[in-house]
Amino acid sequence: MTASSQTYLTSPTADTDELRAIFAPTFTKIADGSLARERDRTFPHEQVRWLREARFGTLRIPVDRGGFGASLEQTFLLLADLGEADANVSHIWRNHLAFVEDRLNAPVTDTNDVWLDRFLAGAFIGGGWTEANNVTLDNIKTTVSRRNGHYEVSGAKFYATGSLYADWLDVIGRGDDGDLLTALVRADDPGVTLVDDWPGFGQRTTASGSARYQQVPAEVGDVFPATERFSYQAHFYQIAMLAVLTGITRAAQRDGSSALLARQRNYPQGLTEVPAADAQLLAVIGEVSAEAFTAGAALTQAARILDWVAAGRVAADTDNEHRRLIDAEVAITQAQLAIIAAALRATTIVFDALGASGVSEETGLDRHWRNARTLASHNPRVYKARILGDWFINGEEPLSNIAALGRGGQGN
Structure with a gap:
């Protein structure tokens, strides 16, 4: 498809592997100091600057306008990769990426051209x-x-x-x-x-x-x-937070695996002297990996449906927009239930594979649970299964349960 005559949106053109290759070195640098920043509450100004210099904020801008031409799926997968490196840095980008999406959905005007130029020059938006x-x-x-x-x-x-x-x-x-x-x-x-x-x-x-x-x-x-503001704004904000949670779940697997490999002695009840050879402890890490897989699969599926919503905007398919938004709301609500459950379980049970040293502040494994629990508390998960059931059984539209201007996860 070509660009809509009324907005800046176009069909995505980027390659996922190429995007990951571009940003992986920066994500690796960010991951290197994430534990120390968390422990000392050091603000990642430098790390945000690295991402700005790498033009992370222009992911969704079409190539012919100077961006990467990424899909929403690719954008959120990269946000999850960044969340695995540092959940704080990943969350910082949520408001910026959402405002870029808003301007891409806006009419093509001289004023909005100015905003695209600002994004391309590295301007960063806060909430x-x-x-x-x-x-x-x-x-x-x-x-x-x-x-x-x-x-x-x-x-x-x-x-x-x-x-x-x-x-x-x-x-x-x-x-x-x-x-x-x-x-x-x-x-x-x-x-x-x-x-x-x-x-x-x-x-x-x-x-x-x-x-x-x-x-x-x-x-x-x-x-x-x-x-x-763009019609799928609430969905964008929600799934951006779910991308961070997905990254946290993967980080729990990564750090839990490293901690188990480093463990020198086992409990008397253990199956082997070497903890890394203990089948029960290995099973814990296996379960954590399954939670990370669940989170990643749910994120990917929900993001693809949101791409379908954006594709409708590109095609100016106003007749089916409401139905697309309903499908997006259902998918992202399902993903929210799956990803939050996966993140909270993974960041909790990972300690079962470790000894008392696993709770050391030097190791910082607790940050994964604290960050996941904090993000999960930004949105009323407790209501979501009921809303889904009401839709599937009674046809009660799930869109009626979110504010027209809702942020999709920004409350107290």
Whole structure:
């Protein structure tokens, strides 16, 4: 297919193996220091810079416009690879990649050409949607007001993931007429205050804390009606988080295997003196590998269905868009149940293959469970099986259970 005459989306052209070969060296460098950064709460500014220099943020931009031409499946598989290297760094990219996807779905205009040029030049986008104290989109406090030929943004946000690494912040607020607007503001503006006060026990260097805005200017071309965000936005945000969880599950297998090989002595009840030869301990690692396989398979299948949604946009198939979104919601909800269960089980049972040394802070195996548990808590998994059952039995549309502007996993 060719590009839609109305958007920047085109059919993917990238090769998965080639993409992995391009980014593997950078992912390996990022993995090398991930344990020390986690232990010391060192923010990965350098690692984010490496990815920007490698043009990771342009994965989805078509080749003829200067990007890699990757599919959504390829993008999320790479995000999982990055999550295996460092779950914090992978999560940091979620908001950026989502805003790129939004602009690719936007009409071809001079203003949006500017945004593509910014992405290609390495500009990085952080998040600023969610507000604390149970504020929802219905009673949002942040304002985006028209002032003398531009806009001004004032308000406070939380869960501002990636904000400390960003050039631009994607902020949602209410306009003068009461409609919701998204405004892109410069992170280094004097009216912006970013605070690392994220209190979670996992994902501790994602800069998911507070952001305050005091009369921060936004140009007219950088403000968009929130209702015009791309139709599969909530699905994109959800599956990006599932990609990180998939990477964590693989990291648990990797680090658990290394720890078992390094174990020098076994318990008296063991089957062999050498732990790495003990069939019961080997079975634990085998089970962890099966959980990693489950997560990867679920991620791949869900991402392919989301590519089908994007393909409908390329073909301007508006008649079937709603049905495609339903199929995506069902698949990603199923993937959420499978991947979260796999990640939490893998990061828990891996300790059964190890001795007391497995809980050493020097080893840092606990970070995989803490990070997985934190990501899993961003979204109400407890409701998802019911929603699926209601769809399959009663035909109750699952799309009715997500907000039209939902982030797909950004709540308290």
